[in-house]
Amino acid sequence: MFKVVLIIFVSCSLYLAFSQTKVIADGRIMGLVGGKSGGSYMGYRLHISFDSEKTVIDSQRKSFISQFPGIDTYVTYRTPYFYFDAGDFRTKAEADEIHKKLIKKFPLSTVVKQAINLPRID
Secondary structure: OHHHHHHHHHHHHHHHHHOOOOOOOOHHHHHHHHHOOOOOEEEEEEEEEEEOOHHHHHHHHHHHHHHOOOOOEEEEEEOOEEEEEEEEEOOHHHHHHHHHHHOOOOOOOEEEEEEEOOOOOO
8 A cells, every 4th residue: 555655656746847837928928027027227327436445435335325325326346446336217317316415425426327227116
C-alpha cells in the first residue's frame, strides 16, 4: 500500500515539475501592461552639484534631504565626478518651481532633462 501511494505521489510531483502553462492573450494587452511596469520616462531633474569627492556630495545631499524630505535624490558616478541630482518631475514647470526654492542654498543648481522614475504618489 505504501509503495502504491509513493508511486502516485512521485508521478504527480514529476508531472507538476515538468508541466508548462501557456498564456494566450492579445498582443495589445502585453503592450499595455509591459509599457507600464516600471522603467524610466523622459522628464526633468534638478542637477544640484558635482564633485570628485564623494564626501562633499554626501554632505550636500544630507543638507538637501533635511530641507526637502519628500524629493528623491540620486548620486551617480561618471568618471571622474560624482553627480548629485534630485527629483522626478514630469514637466519643466514642476522642476522650476522647486528650483526657485533652492537656488539660494545651491546657486549652481540647474534643471536638466533626463530619464526619470515615475514620481511617488503621496
